[in-house]
Amino acid sequence: MKKRILSIVSSIFLASSLAACQSTPEPAKTAATTEKTPVEESSEQVKKGITADAELTNSNAAGTMQVYYLDVGQGDSIYIKTPNGDDILIDGGNNDRGDDVVAYLKKYHVDDLEVMIATHPDADHIGGLDTVLQNMDVKAVYMPKVTHTTKTFEDFVLAVKNEGLKLKEAKAGVSLALAGVDAEFVGPVTSYGEDLNSSSAVLKVTNGENRFLFTGDATVEAEQDMIASGTNLQADVLKLGHHGANTSTGEAFLTKVQPKYAIVSAGKDNQYGHPTAETLQKMQVHHIQVFRTDEQGTIIATSDGSTITFNTDPAKIEQNTVKNKAAVTPANPVATQTPHATTTSQTAVTSLNATVDNPTPEQYETIHLDVAGMSGAPFTAIFHYKSKDTTYTGTVGTTLPVRISLAAAGFEVQIDITVQADGKQYQTQTSFIPK
Numbered sequence: 001m002k003k004r005i006l007s008i009v010s011s012i013f014l015a016s017s018l019a020a021c022q023s024t025p026e027p028a029k030t031a032a033t034t035e036k037t038p039v040e041e042s043s044e045q046v047k048k049g050i051t052a053d054a055e056l057t058n059s060n061a062a063g064t065m066q067v068y069y070l071d072v073g074q075g076d077s078i079y080i081k082t083p084n085g086d087d088i089l090i091d092g093g094n095n096d097r098g099d100d101v102v103a104y105l106k107k108y109h110v111d112d113l114e115v116m117i118a119t120h121p122d123a124d125h126i127g128g129l130d131t132v133l134q135n136m137d138v139k140a141v142y143m144p145k146v147t148h149t150t151k152t153f154e155d156f157v158l159a160v161k162n163e164g165l166k167l168k169e170a171k172a173g174v175s176l177a178l179a180g181v182d183a184e185f186v187g188p189v190t191s192y193g194e195d196l197n198s199s200s201a202v203l204k205v206t207n208g209e210n211r212f213l214f215t216g217d218a219t220v221e222a223e224q225d226m227i228a229s230g231t232n233l234q235a236d237v238l239k240l241g242h243h244g245a246n247t248s249t250g251e252a253f254l255t256k257v258q259p260k261y262a263i264v265s266a267g268k269d270n271q272y273g274h275p276t277a278e279t280l281q282k283m284q285v286h287h288i289q290v291f292r293t294d295e296q297g298t299i300i301a302t303s304d305g306s307t308i309t310f311n312t313d314p315a316k317i318e319q320n321t322v323k324n325k326a327a328v329t330p331a332n333p334v335a336t337q338t339p340h341a342t343t344t345s346q347t348a349v350t351s352l353n354a355t356v357d358n359p360t361p362e363q364y365e366t367i368h369l370d371v372a373g374m375s376g377a378p379f380t381a382i383f384h385y386k387s388k389d390t391t392y393t394g395t396v397g398t399t400l401p402v403r404i405s406l407a408a409a410g411f412e413v414q415i416d417i418t419v420q421a422d423g424k425q426y427q428t429q430t431s432f433i434p435k
């Protein structure tokens with residue numbers, strides 16, 4: 001089975017050099033597409049995820065681009081209408097979401113797709129793409145050069161073949177041949193073997209001064225490679241990698257991208273705990289506004305080349321109401337250390353210390369934790385509440401606000417702060433007593 005799919009893939013893949021040097025722009029579509037028949041709003045499921053019908057124009061004002069982070073439950077599917085009226089689809093949700101994606105596209109008056117991108121072969125990204133291929137005229141399909149042995153992947157590859165298309169390789173440096181917008185892959189930078197998430201195609205789309213980054217499920221390892229490649233990763237809107245999991249969105253990547261807005265594409269109450277409390281905490285530390293498909297349905301971003309507006313207000317982040325305790329367990333289990341241990345390496349740091357601005361806060365009050373001494377280094381802070389431990393992440397030198405919720409009155413909450421740097425671990429402590 002694996003061999004067969006492999007052979008289909010290699011036969012269907014265009015020579016990568018061909019894809020890489022394709023530079024002839026496709027003829028720009030006319031923006032005047034008003035003669036199209038509006039599609040009946042038949043699907044209740046689709047209506048649910050859409051809040052602003054006014055956004056559903058079938059042609060864009062000059063210079064205006066729209067990005068729809070479609071609500072497809074646990075998975076990714078993003079539709080982009082460029083200022084020239086070209087249509088790009090990144091991923092198509094799970095197998096059972098293909099019909100929904102087609103319904104969304106029809107509702108948005110999409111008659112064909114200039115570009116389809118399969119970020120990587122996981123089912124929550126390519127599952128619905130075969131249905132899209134069967135229902136829409138697709139001009140070009142991009143995917144990183146990776147393979148998989150699932151029926152889902154085989155269905156996708158066959159659907160591409162049945163369209164008479166060859167896969168074009170998505171990799172860093174490849175640009176989409178579209179007029180009026182700059183769309184270029186910044187990842188994958190290298191090959192990651194069977195690590196599908198790391199292999200994710202990462203697309204950067206620039207419309208005037210507005211930049212969008214679409215990361216698939218790219219991991220911290222892939223992020224490091226993108227940083228090392230020297231590509232300009234700055235973007236206003238970042239689709240968080242891997243549905244907001246801890247395996248993506250490292251501090252270094254966030255510092256490079258410097259997004260103002262982050263999008264989480266995830267399913268309501270999904271079994272993976274996506275997005276994690278740590279990822280959301282990072283968004284707070286960096287003052288990034290978050291939009292979530294699991295809570296807000298389809299998120300629509302409109303870019304006019306200088307300003308980006310959204311169809312809804314940012315999601316509220318409840319700092320201390322972590323539903324899933326497992327979600328706050330750090331990937332690196334520093335919680336297992338003796339809280340008051342002082343490591344020998346501490347001598348290397350003369351002044352790592354931590355303070356809270358209010359040692360006796362009221363319940364539900366927000367306190368501010370400041371860690372000083374190793375400016376710029378990421379830290380984890382474990383709050384030892386009476387009932388449980390909660391871990392937060394932050395950056396040394398940047399104030400971390402923490403809402404303490406219903407912390408037990410009179411119980412001293414110890415805070416253990418750990419900084420990992422140069423393969424060593426540094427610790428400090430502080431505490432507060434809720435009134």
Ligand SMILES: [Zn+2]
Nearest residue numbers: 122124217242
């Ligand atoms: Zn995924």
